[in-house]
Amino acid sequence: MKIAIFTDTFLPDVNGVAKTLGRLTKYLDQTQHSYIVISPKQTRKEISAGQIYRQSSFPFPLYKDCRISLPNTIHLKELIKQFQPDIIHVATPFSIGLAGLHFAKKYNIPIVGSYHTDFDQYLKYYHLTLLSKALWRYMEWFHQPLQRIFVPSTVTRQQLEQKDFNHLQVWQRGVDTSVFHPNYSSEIIRHKYNIKERFILSYVGRLAPEKNVDLLPTIAERLPTELQDQIHWLVVGDGPSKIHLENEWQKNVTYTGFLDQKEVANVVAASDLFVFPSETETFGNVVLEALAAGTPAVTANEGGVTNIVQDSFTGKICDGNQADTFIDAIQSILRNDDWRLQLEQNAIRYAHKQRWEDRFEELLYSYEFVLEESKSKQKHA
Incomplete structure (x- = not known):
């Protein structure tokens, strides 16, 4: 052909x-x-x-x-x-x-x-x-x-x-499972970004209005204080919203800028949750890549990501632009180790069939x- x-x-x-x-x-x-x-x-x-x-x-x-x-x-x-x-x-x-x-x-x-x-x-x-x-x-x-x-x-x-x-x-x-898989060292990421907190939460994608990234600092700042202190956020990517985010949100967050594919895979695999508030995805490749790396995803109930994430099975689907629903989902997963482990295993099994x-x-x-x-x-x- x-x-x-x-x-x-x-x-x-x-x-x-x-x-x-x-x-x-x-x-x-x-x-x-x-x-x-x-x-x-x-x-x-x-x-x-x-x-x-x-x-x-x-x-x-x-x-x-x-x-x-x-x-x-x-x-x-x-x-x-x-x-x-x-x-x-x-x-x-x-x-x-x-x-x-x-x-x-x-x-x-x-x-x-x-x-x-x-x-x-x-x-x-x-x-x-x-x-x-x-x-x-x-x-x-x-x-x-x-x-x-x-x-x-x-x-x-x-x-x-x-x-x-x-x-x-x-x-x-x-998804390319030769790149996106759970077998990366989280210690490499913790050492590289000097992370001491218990949990790592990540976002990967363009830092632009249409990705709804302005919701991320709102979520981070409204989590219960004792949980905020246990979380380090890794924001991977670049775009027009980056300067605004950096000015508004500085506590327990690292902006990595653009990373190559293997570095992204290592970041996501080292994360406990992948948080993705975009409502404009026709599919959401990065969400599937996160699941393949063994990281449950917390996403908006809009667009193609709803065909990837199975609610309470490979992650949590939240109400659009509502920060409270993301906060509830993040709390419930991070405070239940057994459930989080089950979500990770389900995510890997699902993604590695794609x-x-x-x-x-x-x-x-x-x-x-x-x-x-x-x-x-x-x-x-």
Whole structure:
């Protein structure tokens, strides 16, 4: 199979979409499928390499970590004619995704897409809810021609069904258990960050409004005093909210900044709980990674994470933006050693069944089904 992937984010970007596509291309290499990736150029010096074709781009003014690309359509036209893909996969709905949609229509190539990000939810955190109606109108137009729309969770599928999206299929995510597992030394983390407290609680992800990270200091400061003194928080990641957090929350917390994957795995494995208040996740890869590392998760009752965490079995699901429910969950788990151990064991058993290889095989099978469907329609046209 020859697959052309059009995406507005790719490695070395640090987000769920880029990481997922990076793992997909690695799997395609291993299984000897041909592919090309059309993605943004991150720096002026960066050039196209191998099957990755970089397009000029600039930071999106409202969200610096996102880039707007300027696809070279003349070059891409020649590339598509030369490569002759069997199928096009558009992973994002913006500039490069639009180019993929254009070439699929122009050359009658079967096209699928994946829905990774709940942009509508992001708008409220940036006080842009007036744009919601226009955004949905555009998203409906963009996704209408796609022969499959892969969504990461049943929650996202239900949300899109209510918006009358068609051809939806759940394609969940996996976890790399060679990296995320419980067999790390917690002493390494305790020594590195000079942690003397009994418990370690961690958060991993972008430090940005849409991740609801402003709830973390509220939770920390409203825990009972005797428990506060037993907890050290590790906040892993970077983003626009970091400076505000550092100014507001300084007691028993370390901001590690960006860490590589193995360092993240070690932090999470050394933690007693993983606290993740985001309400905008379509899946929540970091939550599954925490479970694989043997760390129960305390999460919001919103988005795709509700398909990962089983309440009172692998963690606790809390009421959205309500700090009190997070506080109750954290207290109840930390004060019951036997239950915490059971949650850890359940988390490991569940997460270690979620293999990336199985997920990619599901995706390739769906590609083949779409190709057969397209051939059948052409025969009867």
